[in-house]
Amino acid sequence: MSAILPPSERLWYKHPIDRVEGTWIAIALLWCLIMFFMMIGWHIWGKQNLSTETYRTTPDKFMAKTQAMVDQYKVREETDEKIPVVAPPPGSDVYLLARLWSFYPILELEKGKTYRLHLTAMDYNHGFSLQPANINIQMVPGFEHVVTVTPNQSGSFSVVCNEYCGIGHHKMVGRLYVK
Amino acid sequence: MANATTYRTCPRSGLQFEDQAEKLMKANAFVAVVWLLIGGLLAIGVVLTRWPALRWLEADTFYMVLTAHGINMLIFWIIFFEVAVLYFASSTLLRCRLATPRLAWLAFALMVIGSVVNNIAVFRGSSSVMMTSYVPMMAEPNFYLGLILFAVGALIACFVFFGTLVVARRDRTYTGSVPLVTFGAITAAIIAVFTIVSGAIILIPTWLLSLGVVKQVDPLVYRTIWWAFGHSSQQINVAAHISIWYLVAAVAFGAKPMSERVSRMAFLLYILFLQIASAHHLLADPGLSTGWKVVNTSYFMYFAVLASMLHGLTIPGAMEVAQRQKGFTKGLFEWLRKAPWGNPTFAGVFMSIIGFGFLGGISGVMMGTEQLNMIIHNTIYVPGHFHATVVVGTTLTFMALTYYLVPVLFRRELISPKLALWQVYLFGLSMYAFCLVMMGAGTLGVSRRHWDMAFSGAALAYEWPGAAYLMMAGVGVIGVAAIVGGALFVYLVVGSLLWGKRLDTGSVSPQFTPVPRAAPTTVAQSYGSMGFAAPGTFTLAMVFLVAFVLYYFINWKYLSTLWGLS
Numbered sequence: 031m032s033a034i035l036p037p038s039e040r041l042w043y044k045h046p047i048d049r050v051e052g053t054w055i056a057i058a059l060l061w062c063l064i065m066f067f068m069m070i071g072w073h074i075w076g077k078q079n080l081s082t083e084t085y086r087t088t089p090d091k092f093m094a095k096t097q098a099m100v101d102q103y104k105v106r107e108e109t110d111e112k113i114p115v116v117a118p119p120p121g122s123d124v125y126l127l128a129r130l131w132s133f134y135p136i137l138e139l140e141k142g143k144t145y146r147l148h149l150t151a152m153d154y155n156h157g158f159s160l161q162p163a164n165i166n167i168q169m170v171p172g173f174e175h176v177v178t179v180t181p182n183q184s185g186s187f188s189v190v191c192n193e194y195c196g197i198g199h200h201k202m203v204g205r206l207y208v209k
Numbered sequence: 210m211a212n213a214t215t216y217r218t219c220p221r222s223g224l225q226f227e228d229q230a231e232k233l234m235k236a237n238a239f240v241a242v243v244w245l246l247i248g249g250l251l252a253i254g255v256v257l258t259r260w261p262a263l264r265w266l267e268a269d270t271f272y273m274v275l276t277a278h279g280i281n282m283l284i285f286w287i288i289f290f291e292v293a294v295l296y297f298a299s300s301t302l303l304r305c306r307l308a309t310p311r312l313a314w315l316a317f318a319l320m321v322i323g324s325v326v327n328n329i330a331v332f333r334g335s336s337s338v339m340m341t342s343y344v345p346m347m348a349e350p351n352f353y354l355g356l357i358l359f360a361v362g363a364l365i366a367c368f369v370f371f372g373t374l375v376v377a378r379r380d381r382t383y384t385g386s387v388p389l390v391t392f393g394a395i396t397a398a399i400i401a402v403f404t405i406v407s408g409a410i411i412l413i414p415t416w417l418l419s420l421g422v423v424k425q426v427d428p429l430v431y432r433t434i435w436w437a438f439g440h441s442s443q444q445i446n447v448a449a450h451i452s453i454w455y456l457v458a459a460v461a462f463g464a465k466p467m468s469e470r471v472s473r474m475a476f477l478l479y480i481l482f483l484q485i486a487s488a489h490h491l492l493a494d495p496g497l498s499t500g501w502k503v504v505n506t507s508y509f510m511y512f513a514v515l516a517s518m519l520h521g522l523t524i525p526g527a528m529e530v531a532q533r534q535k536g537f538t539k540g541l542f543e544w545l546r547k548a549p550w551g552n553p554t555f556a557g558v559f560m561s562i563i564g565f566g567f568l569g570g571i572s573g574v575m576m577g578t579e580q581l582n583m584i585i586h587n588t589i590y591v592p593g594h595f596h597a598t599v600v601v602g603t604t605l606t607f608m609a610l611t612y613y614l615v616p617v618l619f620r621r622e623l624i625s626p627k628l629a630l631w632q633v634y635l636f637g638l639s640m641y642a643f644c645l646v647m648m649g650a651g652t653l654g655v656s657r658r659h660w661d662m663a664f665s666g667a668a669l670a671y672e673w674p675g676a677a678y679l680m681m682a683g684v685g686v687i688g689v690a691a692i693v694g695g696a697l698f699v700y701l702v703v704g705s706l707l708w709g710k711r712l713d714t715g716s717v718s719p720q721f722t723p724v725p726r727a728a729p730t731t732v733a734q735s736y737g738s739m740g741f742a743a744p745g746t747f748t749l750a751m752v753f754l755v756a757f758v759l760y761y762f763i764n765w766k767y768l769s770t771l772w773g774l775s
Contacts, residue, residue, distance in 0.1 A: 045468060070503060188669065
């Protein structure tokens with residue numbers, strides 16, 4: 031029972047290592063390094079990397095920018111709550127805000143075109159969970175996160191809030207169209 | 210120094226318990242089981258509500274119950290038990306008196322008061338903020354105060370542990386280095402100090418915010434520092450339950466570590482790199498640089514993952530070497546077939562090792578990969594992962610250890626060893642399945658911490674695929690099976706304490722008996738005699754590696770089909 035007793039040799043750290051352990055250390059270390067460089071490699075060759083472009087913002091400032099976009103590019107309204115559907119031109123800055131308990135507005139993007147998507151939460155933390163594409167991004171109040179997105183499928187997508195934000199959390203679903 | 214204390218030598222195990230330390234271990238372990246019971250009752254509410262066809266609780270009750278379940282299980286059950294483990298690894302294994310028993314009782318009292326204050330705040334209903342309590346969503350002041358009191362108590366307990374190490378050294382109760390299990394416990398305690406200090410740095414201002422003394426706590430700063438507390442606290446568990454794995458290997462097989470050097474180096478890697486893991490939770494966050502995320506989320510080049518992969522080999526490896534010495538040398542796996550599968554302590558620990566590695570370990574690396582995190586963040590894959598680490602890893606290990614401790618520490622025979630064996634298999638296997646269905650639903654995107662996946666009342670509801678509903682129904686059904694397994698554990702422990710046959714106290718002495726040195730190991734006596742001592746374990750390790758590599762690249766393949774993001 032030696033794991034619960036002091037080691038038998040005083041200089042246990044000079045004890046040789048069995049070949050099973052030595053081999054496994056080499057294999058495991060190699061795998062760890064592969065995984066580490068995989069993340070870096072994906073930044074160079076991969077197409078799905080989360081942007082880190084971030085600005086401090088306030089609810090008022092962000093709302094003003096969002097509203098300006100809505101006023102300029104609104105194409106119609108949906109649902110009883112008259113949520114505006116906005117179709118900004120490709121390449122432009124598009125805004126999506128999360129608040130208790132809705133997303134605003136509904137965006138309409140074009141497949142294969144690139145947009146600068148600005149995200150923020152107006153009050154609590156919220157989550158941007160684009161389904162069924164399954165892209166999940168945290169939305170933190172006070173921070174404007176600019177993510178460059180290029181939709182590769184067309185259709186109707188839902189934006190589910192997946193950060194707990196209180197009693198109405200389960201009603202917090204938005205929409206996003208890709209033409 | 211004149212010691213009023215006495216030392217009892219357990220006739221069954223040969224372990225020596227100092228009187229004060231023994232009482233403190235019993236108290237901490239018992240309160241831990243009480244919190245496990247409460248957390249388990251709350252789990253009923255969680256799984257029956259997430260079962261889409263039932264949706265048992267109302268939304269506000271559900272979120273309250275989920276908050277309480279998380280805190281009571283992740284913090285109170287586990288840390289009370291860990292304090293008992295720390296006292297065991299110091300006072301019992303080093304056969305010395307516990308340092309400052311009065312302070313240890315103060316720590317215990319603070320932890321009890323803190324946990325009760327926190328629970329009262331939660332059950333009053335206005336603190337349903339989840340364990341993470343992200344600002345600016347606020348709980349009652351007592352929610353934070355309870356956590357702070359508890360943390361202060363736990364911190365004192367850590368220092369009692371460190372003090373006990375000093376006592377043992379000074380009284381020369383052992384010679385040479387501390388045992389490996391104690392070394393692992395030291396790792397856990399060092400990580401605990403870091404964890405608790407991080408918790409204090411962020412929870413004290415948040416408490417003041419809830420009282421109106423402080424004007425603002427930055428949401429992103431909160432998330433960053435809170436996770437230095439929230440994730441590191443789970444690393445305490447890892448260090449603690451791996452120490453127990455070594456302990457059980459020693460007790461069940463007389464196994465010796467294959468190499469003290471490798472095992473201790475692996476624990477050292479934990480101290481050096483585990484704490485930077487708060488990044489795991491911030492990979493989908495704004496405002497943090499890519500470099501910071503990559504370095505921190507990988508524990509700096511995955512050195513802490515390396516450490517876990519080493520323990521994952523050396524513990525079964527030590528068992529294999531011990532079994533082969535007993536003559537179980539046929540083929541690759543006779544040692545494993547002839548292992549004491551009828552012993553609940555061994556069976557629980559072995560299931561914990563396999564489940565922690567295959568389910569918890571692999572899924573953890575997926576979520577902790579910077580880009581892969583985008584397909585997992587805040588989905589129910591996350592609780593799937595941490596139930597594999599914290600329940601299959603830590604809780605199952607603690608349950609298995611408890612079956613060993615009931616006769617040794619509490620001096621009671623288990624009322625039904627056979628039922629204990631069933632309990633371990635039922636709980637372990639149902640938790641395996643529970644984690645798998647959660648990860649499955651999470652892969653389809655289903656959110657965690659969500660009352661209603663049908664989005665009732667939402668204007669723009671989303672329809673999850675049928676498979677997601679099926680797997681969430683699985684969460685309900687299998688979750689109930691796991692809860693039955695947990696209830697059996699509480700019944701067996703409490704029943705044994707009440708009605709179990711009383712066992713001999715053993716000889717009591719006013720003096721400690723010094724710890725003997727271990728017999729020399731038989732593996733690789735010298736540099737000339739290197740063999741391949743554990744081929745079966747090595748084969749299992751290669752199976753693990755293949756599963757790991759395949760699943761890793763499958764996830765990258767999935768990621769590559771997503772929208773372009775930059």
